[in-house]
Amino acid sequence: MNALLNIIKNFPRYLWSGWGAVSSIFLFITLWEFGFQQYGELVLPSPKNTFHTLWTMLHTDNIMQDVLITVKRAIWGFVISAGLGSFLGMLAGLFVTASIMSRPIITILMGMPPIAWIVLAMIWFGTGDNTVIFTVVVASFPIVFVGALQGSRTLEGDLKDMSDSFKAPLLMKFTDVYFPHIFSYIFPAWIAALGMSWKIVVMAELLSTPDGIGAALAVTRSHLDTAGALALVTIMIGFLLFIEYVFMEPIKREVEQWRD
Amino acid sequence: MAGLDAELHVQHLSHSFGPHEILRDISFSLKEGRVISVVGPSGGGKTTLLHLCAGFLDVEEGKVTNTFNKHAFAFQETRLLPWQTTLDNIAFGLKAQGMKKQQRYQLATEIALRFGLEKKDLSKFPKDLSGGMRQRVSFARALVIEPQLLFLDEPFSALDIGLKQELQQILIQLISAGRLTVFFITHDLMEAIKLSDQIIVLDVDPGRVAHTFTIEKPQQERDDAYVYAETAKLLANPVIIKTFELSIASSRNKSDNGVTA
Ligand SMILES: Nc1ncnc2c1ncn2[C@@H]1O[C@H](COP(=O)(O)OP(=O)(O)O)[C@@H](O)[C@H]1O
Ligand SMILES: [Mg+2]
Numbered sequence: 001m002n003a004l005l006n007i008i009k010n011f012p013r014y015l016w017s018g019w020g021a022v023s024s025i026f027l028f029i030t031l032w033e034f035g036f037q038q039y040g041e042l043v044l045p046s047p048k049n050t051f052h053t054l055w056t057m058l059h060t061d062n063i064m065q066d067v068l069i070t071v072k073r074a075i076w077g078f079v080i081s082a083g084l085g086s087f088l089g090m091l092a093g094l095f096v097t098a099s100i101m102s103r104p105i106i107t108i109l110m111g112m113p114p115i116a117w118i119v120l121a122m123i124w125f126g127t128g129d130n131t132v133i134f135t136v137v138v139a140s141f142p143i144v145f146v147g148a149l150q151g152s153r154t155l156e157g158d159l160k161d162m163s164d165s166f167k168a169p170l171l172m173k174f175t176d177v178y179f180p181h182i183f184s185y186i187f188p189a190w191i192a193a194l195g196m197s198w199k200i201v202v203m204a205e206l207l208s209t210p211d212g213i214g215a216a217l218a219v220t221r222s223h224l225d226t227a228g229a230l231a232l233v234t235i236m237i238g239f240l241l242f243i244e245y246v247f248m249e250p251i252k253r254e255v256e257q258w259r260d
Numbered sequence: 261m262a263g264l265d266a267e268l269h270v271q272h273l274s275h276s277f278g279p280h281e282i283l284r285d286i287s288f289s290l291k292e293g294r295v296i297s298v299v300g301p302s303g304g305g306k307t308t309l310l311h312l313c314a315g316f317l318d319v320e321e322g323k324v325t326n327t328f329n330k331h332a333f334a335f336q337e338t339r340l341l342p343w344q345t346t347l348d349n350i351a352f353g354l355k356a357q358g359m360k361k362q363q364r365y366q367l368a369t370e371i372a373l374r375f376g377l378e379k380k381d382l383s384k385f386p387k388d389l390s391g392g393m394r395q396r397v398s399f400a401r402a403l404v405i406e407p408q409l410l411f412l413d414e415p416f417s418a419l420d421i422g423l424k425q426e427l428q429q430i431l432i433q434l435i436s437a438g439r440l441t442v443f444f445i446t447h448d449l450m451e452a453i454k455l456s457d458q459i460i461v462l463d464v465d466p467g468r469v470a471h472t473f474t475i476e477k478p479q480q481e482r483d484d485a486y487v488y489a490e491t492a493k494l495l496a497n498p499v500i501i502k503t504f505e506l507s508i509a510s511s512r513n514k515s516d517n518g519v520t521a
Contacts, residue, residue, distance in 0.1 A: 161316045162339040165332065166405070168356040176352070180343040258343040258385040 045227040054231035070212040074201040077136025085141045089148025109142040132204040139200045140193035147189025151182035266292045266327045273322035281466040295442040297452035300462030306445045332407035334415040338398040340386045347382040353405040371400045391418040409441045432479045471499045
């Protein structure tokens with residue numbers, strides 16, 4: 001509760017510190033304009049043209065509907081992998097055998113290209129939400145799992161002895177000793193998994209569904225509508241930046257301030 | 261239970277880590293209101309002995325009986341929670357007892373200031389504190405719960421001289437007021453003479469009682485001259501010479517302010 005208040009309190013100052021980021025985005029747009037002047041409209045439409053397309057897209061098409069569908073899928077995939085990965089990872093971390101046994105499985109999950117999962121998922125689930133969500137989960141789950149596993153594997157006997165010496169009750173041992181430690185491993189894993197979910201969801205949609213941003217991207221490709229494709233990419237990046245910098249970063253600052 | 265005869269009784273205690281024999285046949289008894297110091301070179305098994313008495317390690321051979329009903333620790337490596345502020349760290353034991361937030365923060369603040377911490381340090385995390393400050397926090401965390409028996413594992417070793425004397429003075433006051441029983445571990449013979457009623461010298465490899473002696477003079481009456489004189493007397497004792505000769509050879513680089521200093 002306190003943490004939440006702090007996040008809100010520090011938010012304006014944090015936003016103000018974002019001017020550096022904003023200027024680097026403008027620099028990027030300048031380079032983009034430069035590329036357009038070199039290669040022409042078909043290869044790289046100008047930022048102006050792209051933003052204009054984006055504007056009309058947001059007003060005329062049902063693009064917001066697609067965006068919502070995509071966001072919903074990404075969030076479902078993320079929530080499932082975060083929940084499952086945190087729980088199973090922590091559990092596996094408590095047992096030496098389980099941690100050793102889970103390693104090759106994780107290596108396989110991490111090493112297998114998501115595109116292969118998409119093909120399998122399409123065979124198993126057909127085209128639709130399930131295929132996309134499944135692919136997101138297989139791609140993000142291992143990241144969270146490994147984070148949680150390391151978190152619970154590295155719990156220290158020293159701090160447990162300390163809390164025992166003060167006869168701390170079990171609940172307090174959990175909230176004050178175990179949880180903050182494990183969370184410090186799980187939280188960065190969540191952030192990585194969220195980024196992963198957002199990338200995978202678009203890819204899976206492009207190949208396997210009739211709706212969502214990925215599907216819209218497939219349509220622009222078949223029409224050779226480069227400006228439309230870039231407009232969609234802009235939407236995706238906009239979302240990513242929004243989630244990363246408006247949600248995750250302030251939370252991260254608050255929960256990780258005790259770290260070096 | 262809490263009565264006048266609470267004691268920590270150790271009988272024929274031995275301990276090994278695997279094939280390595282650490283402690284052999286240790287016996288002593290710590291009665292309420294008294295201070296026992298265990299001195300000996302680093303690596304001699306002092307921390308192990310303390311952990312056995314405290315129940316962190318299972319007793320394999322011998323017997324430990326502890327009838328004190330509230331004890332606290334100050335650990336050698338402080339063991340503060342890195343994700344909690346100074347204030348929360350100090351208040352840890354109070355929170356464990358179920359004390360309300362406002363009250364425990366008040367007590368923790370009082371003791372922190374008394375132990376030479378400043379107001380602005382209270383909201384800092386351990387990473388932003390110096391080694392000496394961290395040890396103060398750890399010491400405050402142990403004392404704020406007003407324990408009956410206090411286990412101290414070289415709590416002063418990272419402190420500068422001034423603060424060390426200040427904290428020793430606080431300890432002496434509490435001891436003289438009859439409110440505290442202390443099991444104190446150190447590699448500093450002078451510190452032991454200053455604070456204890458009884459000193460156990462631990463020999464190394466394996467750790468066993470080389471010598472035990474008692475100091476009758478009340479702690480408050482032991483001035484510097486007395487402490488120096490007693491230390492000198494002890495250092496002339498052949499048993500001590502033998503024990504600490506070993507320590508000079510084996511732990512010169514480890515001990516920063518030991519008896520060799
Ligand atoms: N958990 C452990 N497992 C194995 N060996 C240990 C363990 N703890 C301490 N030791 C060893 O026991 C010996 C005594 O250590 P310790 O009790 O910390 O000495 P001191 O506190 O007197 O410096 C050292 O050689 C140390 O390496
Ligand atoms: Mg030690």
